[in-house]
Amino acid sequence: MIKYSATVASAGTEFSPYLFKGNMIKTIEFCAENGFDAVELHIRKADDIDTSSIDKVCQKHNIKISTIGTGLGYTLDGLFLTDNDDIKRGQAIARLKEHIDIASILHCGVIIGSMRGRIPEGHKQDKERAMKNYSESLLLLADYAEKKGVTILLEPVNRYENNFHNSSIEMRDFIKKLGSNKIKILLDTFHMNIEEHGLTGMYDSIKECKDFLGHMHFADSNRRRPGAGHIDFAGILKTLNEINYDGYAAFEYLPWPEPEIASVEGLKYIKSLNISG
Numbered sequence: 001m002i003k004y005s006a007t008v009a010s011a012g013t014e015f016s017p018y019l020f021k022g023n024m025i026k027t028i029e030f031c032a033e034n035g036f037d038a039v040e041l042h043i044r045k046a047d048d049i050d051t052s053s054i055d056k057v058c059q060k061h062n063i064k065i066s067t068i069g070t071g072l073g074y075t076l077d078g079l080f081l082t083d084n085d086d087i088k089r090g091q092a093i094a095r096l097k098e099h100i101d102i103a104s105i106l107h108c109g110v111i112i113g114s115m116r117g118r119i120p121e122g123h124k125q126d127k128e129r130a131m132k133n134y135s136e137s138l139l140l141l142a143d144y145a146e147k148k149g150v151t152i153l154l155e156p157v158n159r160y161e162n163n164f165h166n167s168s169i170e171m172r173d174f175i176k177k178l179g180s181n182k183i184k185i186l187l188d189t190f191h192m193n194i195e196e197h198g199l200t201g202m203y204d205s206i207k208e209c210k211d212f213l214g215h216m217h218f219a220d221s222n223r224r225r226p227g228a229g230h231i232d233f234a235g236i237l238k239t240l241n242e243i244n245y246d247g248y249a250a251f252e253y254l255p256w257p258e259p260e261i262a263s264v265e266g267l268k269y270i271k272s273l274n275i276s277g
């Protein structure tokens with residue numbers, strides 16, 4: 001059975017695709033009252049949140065934390081794993097370890113999307129070095145995550161926002177090659193809508209990734225709530241049920257026209273389509 005999660009960020013701009021911003025405790029209470037199974041926390045660094053009060057409010061309202069999103073470390077602090085500067089890459093790794101520590105306390109996964117970074121333009125050597133640094137950093141983090149009982153979720157991001165591992169299959173093949181069972185794939189319908197091939201591309205990719213699938217992000221084609229664009233969520237849900245996906249789908253999209261409506265209407269729409277799950 002698919003479980004649903006809503007995104008909340010500790011910071012971000014008007015154009016960040018997070019449903020809620022600011023008060024995490026209030027958001028968790030709102031999401032619990034409105035039928036969500038979980039909340040996905042997007043935080044910049046560990047001291048953004050008080051894990052014990054979050055844990056307490058989750059237990060009180062019988063709701064979980066599904067995932068920690070880490071992209072703010074890239075957008076606000078410029079930290080990323082393909083960085084060829086050893087000191088800065090070390091800071092990126094340290095930041096992600098902080099996130100893994102939090103995830104270990106809250107029993108959830110850690111997403112690496114924007115903090116993957118980009119492959120630098122220019123010399124072939126620099127590109128190869130960035131890719132090597134990236135893979136080695138991930139394996140180091142996977143070791144750390146394994147000790148802490150946490151799963152790392154790598155997210156393919158569309159070509160307009162990143163320049164490598166844009167499609168689901170590219171990312172799946174990379175994860176397969178890395179060979180760590182603590183690293184799984186996160187498929188985001190917004191990115192898939194841009195990258196996957198043909199009319200059945202999104203469904204085919206979900207099936208192709210099924211052995212590695214750890215998390216989903218739901219957003220419609222215009223990055224608004226499901227039902228506000230043209231993605232066929234009935235087909236997505238049917239495919240996820242076919243592969244017996246029992247993880248989370250986190251609602252990561254623009255809070256249009258406002259967070260409360262965007263979250264509640266999105267969930268209502270998805271539940272109306274997903275009668276069997």
Ligand SMILES: [Mn+2]
Nearest residue numbers: 155188217252
């Ligand atoms: Mn996403």
